[in-house]
Amino acid sequence: MSKIDRYVLSQLLILFGFFSLVLVAVFWINRAVVLFDRLISDGQSALVFLEFTALGLPKLITTVLPIAAFCAAVYVTNRLNNESELTVMQATGSGPFRLARPFFVFGVIVFLLASILNHILLPLALEQLSDREAEISQNATSRLLTEGAFLHPSPSVTFYAREISEDGVLHDVFLSDRRNADEGVIYTASEAYLIRKQDLTTLIMVDGTAQRLATDDNRLSTAEFRDFSFDISSLIRNDASNNLTVRNMITPQLLSPFDRLSRLTNQSPGEIAEEFHSRFAEPMFCIVAAMIGFTTLLIGGYSRFGVWREVVVAFGLLLLINGARSTLQNPVRNDPELWPLLYLPVLFGTLLAVGMLWYVARPKWQRRAPGKLQERPS
Template sequence: MGTFDRYLTGQLLASFGFFSLVLVAVYWVNRAIGLFDDLIAGGASVGLFLQFTALALPNVIFAVLPISALVAILYGINRLSADSEMVVAQTAGLGPWSLAKPVMIFGVIVALMVSVLGHILVPASRTALAERGTELSQDVTARFLKEGEFLHPGRGVTVYVREITEAGELLGLFLQDRRDEATRTSYTAERALLVRADTGTRLVMFEGMAQTLDVRDRSLVTVRFDDFAYDLAGLTGAATSRIQDPRELSTAVLLRADAEARRVTGVGRAKLLSEGHLRFSEAIFAAGLPLLALGFLMLGGYSRLGLWRQIMGAVVSAILLKMLSNVAESAARDDVALWWTLYLPALATLAIGAALTFRSTLGPHPFRRVTA
């Protein structure tokens, strides 16, 4: 790698790191606000919130890296052009393909990063996030720790707590159990406590009343109590096994798309194959975006107004190609024979970038020269 190649690649990587950090921060803050409201308001700790946000970061970075690569090329080449460094390089005899070499090296580096995220880190983080979410959803105690709201911690169960003291005491409790189709029982208590035992969590109610309604003969039985323990075991009704998201599986399992993979995910073979091939196409797309941006930027000559028209052309083309990728993804998820269409937008990105770079080697008016 020559001196200019190292210099330009270093400049692009520095811009890429900066824009990646900014975009990840913006995207993370946008998602963290809703997550913070759901977890902290539900009684979860700050540590649990940080754990969830850390597990969500690989997926955020995976979505942001191609955008950061495009922005880094547009910013870096435009700055070199504005500082006349690009003019000096071209005057020294560096042609379009010489300028494209460090850009392609940069694209390969971005593609490798996207591949590591897509094939390894994102599936692992999604699995850990789903398992942690399942554990949290089965935590009955967290579902009770909301005051002034009617909650449904399990099917056929309704809970209302008027106030929660700093000591964790529940004041003004109402609990209705409709899980038995023959009877409906409503509990009211002046105060209650959640107590953890070896067999599970128990709700201990004080100074209350239980009203049991027989649905068949409409008879009501009322019992007053000084203290009563209600077993919350199995209240959530959560299943012992969960349905896995296809994005949690490894690429090899997705490409096999065997009966076991279809069973654990509950989706068809077309969706599994499309998810597996999508990880490869995303890496190719990320590698092609820098070359596409460079091809557009080299179409314009020196101008006091800068390269804004070329920048807009590169951005619009990238958006259209991404839209085409979404269309191909939707088609591949419905038809198992269309998995190959996922590679068309990514290969088209590389082809357009190479064609524009080749066009720059012909000079500003190639067709006019041929006519002359």
């Protein structure tokens, strides 16, 4: 690699790091506000919030990598053009394909980073995130110990506690159990305690009343009790096996037959095929994004009015290709044999970038329309 290539590549990597940090920060702030409100309102600590945020970073990074690569390519190309460095390179005999070499190498580097994230880091982070969500959902204190609010641990159960003292005693408790279609039961108690032993969680209610309504004859029966235990383990249990999905599996694990994976994860072979091939197609899109950003500005040339039109066109092309990539996911999920469709946007973007480079490389006299070349009089 020549000094010019190393110079351009260094500029690309520096700007890529800057745009990546900015975009990740913007996406993280938008997500962190919602996540913070949900976790803190459920009684979780700030450490849990930081843990969930860290586990969500690989997904954010994979989202912004193509955008950051595109922005870096556009910014560096525009600066090289404004400072006449691009003109000097062209004057020394460097053609469009030669000028595109550091941008292609840059796209390959981003492709490798995205591949590591998509194939290994992101599935591991999603698996850990699913396990932590399941663990928190099994924690009764995070589901029931929220004072002054009507909570619904399950669709047919409503729980309310007016006040929770510092020692964990629940005051003025209301519990409505409508899981049995033949009868509904309402429990009220002046005090209650949560006791957890291994996988069992019990709500001990003291000095209360149980009102049972039979739906067949609308008969209401009432009973007072001094203490009553109510097993709420079934309300907060979340089977960890339900968290086994293809998204939480690293790519080597997806090399098994799709029929076997479908039985393990209860997902269709089309969904498995779409997830597997998307992990290869999405990193390739980073190369396309970098090349589209460079070639579009290169074909526009120099203008005193700036390059905003070329930037808009390049960004529009990027959105068009990315939109096509999202549209082609549903057919693959319905029919796994259509997996080559996922690579069509990458192929289209590659042909588009090569076509623009070929157009710029053509001599000017070949671009003139037939019939406009006039011979000079002898």
